[in-house]
Amino acid sequence: MYSLKELYRSGLGPSSSHTIGPFRAGNIFREKNPSTASFRVILQGSLAATGIGHFTDKALEMAFAEHPLEIVWRDDIWPEQHPNGMVLEALDNNAQIIDTWNVFSVGGGALVDAGKDINAGEHCFPHNHLSEVMDYCAQHNLTIPEYVEKFDSEDIWEYLEGMRVAMMQSITNGLEITEKIIPNTPLKYAYKAPEVYKKASLELNAAIRENGLLSAYALAVSEQNASMGIVVTAPTCGSCGVLPAVLRYLQETYNKTDKEICKALAVAGILGLVAKHNASISGAEAGCQAEIGVSCSMAAGAAAYLLGYDIYHIENAAEVAMEHHLGMTCDPLGGYVLIPCIERNATAAVRALQSAYYVYLTGAEHLITYDEVLQTMIETGKDMKDSYRETSIGGLAKYYNRKLKENNAFTPIQSSKGNC
Numbered sequence: 001m002y003s004l005k006e007l008y009r010s011g012l013g014p015s016s017s018h019t020i021g022p023f024r025a026g027n028i029f030r031e032k033n034p035s036t037a038s039f040r041v042i043l044q045g046s047l048a049a050t051g052i053g054h055f056t057d058k059a060l061e062m063a064f065a066e067h068p069l070e071i072v073w074r075d076d077i078w079p080e081q082h083p084n085g086m087v088l089e090a091l092d093n094n095a096q097i098i099d100t101w102n103v104f105s106v107g108g109g110a111l112v113d114a115g116k117d118i119n120a121g122e123h124c125f126p127h128n129h130l131s132e133v134m135d136y137c138a139q140h141n142l143t144i145p146e147y148v149e150k151f152d153s154e155d156i157w158e159y160l161e162g163m164r165v166a167m168m169q170s171i172t173n174g175l176e177i178t179e180k181i182i183p184n185t186p187l188k189y190a191y192k193a194p195e196v197y198k199k200a201s202l203e204l205n206a207a208i209r210e211n212g213l214l215s216a217y218a219l220a221v222s223e224q225n226a227s228m229g230i231v232v233t234a235p236t237c238g239s240c241g242v243l244p245a246v247l248r249y250l251q252e253t254y255n256k257t258d259k260e261i262c263k264a265l266a267v268a269g270i271l272g273l274v275a276k277h278n279a280s281i282s283g284a285e286a287g288c289q290a291e292i293g294v295s296c297s298m299a300a301g302a303a304a305y306l307l308g309y310d311i312y313h314i315e316n317a318a319e320v321a322m323e324h325h326l327g328m329t330c331d332p333l334g335g336y337v338l339i340p341c342i343e344r345n346a347t348a349a350v351r352a353l354q355s356a357y358y359v360y361l362t363g364a365e366h367l368i369t370y371d372e373v374l375q376t377m378i379e380t381g382k383d384m385k386d387s388y389r390e391t392s393i394g395g396l397a398k399y400y401n402r403k404l405k406e407n408n409a410f411t412p413i414q415s416s417k418g419n420c
């Protein structure tokens with residue numbers, strides 16, 4: 001498996017595959033062709049189908065800065081290698097192509113050249129499945145953070161500290177936002193994090209307070225993501241609120257040090273890498289189970305670690321968290337990473353902690369392993385119709401599109417009960 005640095009990346013929201021990946025590709029290609037007259041980027045598959053809502057065009061415009069840029073949307077082309085295809089072209093003064101790059105944005109901001117194995121790259125860990133990691137840790141009497149320290153790069157703790165700081169900053173930014181509506185979308189989605197945080201902080205009922213604080217932190221990060229703020233992929237931008245929410249809540253509740261939070265990031269990172277290597281963390285490839293499902297597993301494992309449970313409970317918590325997200329489709333309204341994405345982060349944060357508590361209460365005995373549930377996840381994802389894999393033509397998005405057509409506008413449904 002790759003380094004944790006390949007999993008955790010800080011960058012512009014709202015989508016690791018649709019903004020961070022294309023932004024990185026654009027920068028690499030522009031730097032390779034510094035004196036070209038203009039550029040053309042052909043977006044294919046899911047990048048073309050939902051790129052406008054995911055701000056792929058804005059990310060590319062930022063990457064190519066003041067260079068003339070043409071973006072071509074080809075949602076009629078679905079490359080076999082991966083649904084997020086891009087062809088970048090450099091053009092001379094006669095509009096002749098002088099360089100071309102066919103690349104895929106495979107999730108989490110990662111890029112893979114056409115023709116290469118999606119899973120190719122620099123592997124620093126000698127194991128690819130969690131069962132192998134667990135066996136190795138048992139044989140050598142290691143914890144998962146010690147395993148990471150043994151095999152990942154020398155500066156991995158420094159890197160994880162940077163990711164921790166960026167995650168916590170995204171929560172702070174989201175809680176302190178003073179604007180009312182998330183900009184640049186027709187959905188008129190109101191920021192919720194500051195109000196939920198205020199209410200939860202004053203709440204006397206312990207269960208509602210815990211649920212409310214977890215939700216507020218997850219909403220804060222996800223709303224930053226939807227506003228093109230800086231977030232950390234965990235494992236993706238769409239699912240970036242779950243892990244920071246659980247880490248901050250447990251740090252505050254149990255007085256955990258920053259170093260312990262970094263170790264929890266290492267635990268969550270191994271769970272995310274196993275998912276990325278053997279299954280998918282791309283909604284375009286396997287639906288939302290690959291994004292929110294994996295983020296919930298990562299956060300559940302991190303929670304189990306911070307609560308002091310052993311490696312078997314960590315594995316079981318991650319498995320439980322994924323098992324109950326199986327089949328979850330990716331169907332964002334209008335292609336915007338807003339509905340259902342933002343709320344999904346909040347509910348997954350609550351479920352992650354619940355999964356950790358659940359395995360503590362039930363013991364770590366279980367029939368299906370984390371490795372097996374991931375295999376189920378990717379098989380289920382492959383069975384899904386394209387309409388449920390980040391195309392915004394199925395599920396909730398289909399309902400929204402129908403409403404738009406009927407009313408020529410979208411009016412959010414108001415609760416008839418008001419604020420009770």
Ligand code: SF4
Pocket residue numbers: 238239282283284287288289291292329330331332337338340341344390
């Ligand atoms: S529905 Fe899930 S996978 Fe799809 S864009 Fe939203 S968070 Fe990402």
